[in-house]
Amino acid sequence: MTGLRELYQEVILDHNKHPRNYGETDGADYQADGYNPLCGDRLVVYLKVHEGKITEVTFVGSGCAISKASASLMTDAVKGLSLTAAKELFDQFHTMITDKVERDFPEELGKLAVLAGVRDYPTRIKCASLAWHTLRSALDNNKGSVSTE
């Protein structure tokens, strides 16, 4: 069982307090809303894509430390990736936070591994996945709203 200190690692607390890539993007190519009806968390992800690569990604929204840090870390992680690579990273991240089997995380996850602890907090998995589901929805060019429920 992951302890509280491991759940709320320094990296997470830092990204919660000082979220990276926070703000709206003018003239975004893709954009999607994410909503977790359980806790009321909402966020919007904005993307600019050039020649199949994510050149800019930002987010705005309110949420708990886990959801905010996850969104911030995600934007850092997917910037510069091809759309295919971003979707692959989504799958790897999703497996990491939901898979009950202990295993080494793919290298690509990098810093995102600090969020692995949410696996042991089933009620908090959706906090960590909200930004990613929203990204996925944006990439699928779904201008509507995505919900974790």
Add this chain to the structure above:
Amino acid sequence: MTSSEEHSLLSGVRRDFPILQRTVHGRPLIYLDNAATTQKPRAVLDVIDNYYTDKNANIHRGVHVLSEEATNAYNDARHGIQTFLNARSDREIIFTRNSTESINLVANSFGRNNIKSGDEILITHMEHHSNIVPWQMLSEQVNAKLKIAPIDDRGQLIMDEFEALLTSRTKLVSVVHLSNSLGTINPVKEIVDLAHDNGVPVLLDGSQAVYHMPVDVQSLDCDFYVCTGHKLYGPTGVGVLYGKETILESMPPYQGGGDMIRAVSFEKTTYADLPQKFEAGTPNIAGVVGLGAAVKYLRNIGFSRIAPHESDLLAYGTEALSSVPGLRLIGTADKKASILSFVMSGAHPHDIGTIVDREGVAIRTGHHCTQPVMDRFGIPATARASFAMYNTRQDIDALVQALERVREVFPS
């Protein structure tokens, strides 16, 4: 143990609730999520167990012994609720699944019969979603308007505004007796009198009120009163609708089926009398019997002992939480029940909930099915500690200690 707790004699009550003996994350459970649901005393658990072990049969019309015993147990429970709410007759007590279904019953039956295009339904800004959505649905169907009476910064209904919104177009007032997210106790007698002066019937949502204070529907003179069993120390899946007999008589059935009929042919069906008219199909018999046991248990302890104990918890808890740095209480009405909603600077309610849970303290976090209240206070969510008769000052001390852990992780 302080003298006031000794005096209230409620410390022994804890032993009646088996679940309070369990541990969570290796620590004693401190259960402070009573506004979501209360725990069940042994007396309720035993009655439900005994019903299935010894009495189980379908009620009504059976001529065998088990059916007769089950029917008697069911009817006794109805009588128990009638006494508990001080209704005139047990024909005025309808069993439903929960408060939500009780409100939907009134919206669909009374509402569709009496509320027409251009009419208005008046509710307040502090309603639970269950006392908003059914009226929105009805309003859409019949082209009526939903009017919202505002609340002030302390979470109190602004009575002048409420009164101003009562017009000749108002056809129903539906108001929460005690707010689940703010703890506010509404001046329901005054509300009923004002509405009746304008010839408007009133529904009171008593889901939170019934386990904190005695409710007398005759003295309130409300037209409908709804509550749910699982917040009343009873089982889930059983709720109550009280309605004045003359009004219930005038209402068409909500659902059709078995048990709610007098005679059926393919040409015509005549409906059963109250209360069966509104209880189509086999009801939650064990749940009703369990709820009967719960109100009996509550009556034996008595609100004369519960109320002072809970008001001590409210006063002690308000002071204790106010001393936590960066903590702000949401809902500070003059008249409040033992519900403390709060936010903490630098820490989201969800994170607060996870951290105190690790200390064995169960609280609720989120919008508490009152999103308009959250919007009114400009916050996405609150953390909420809500106390019942078996809570103690030590439970509140444990919460405050757990909140110190929150401060360690999230310095303000």
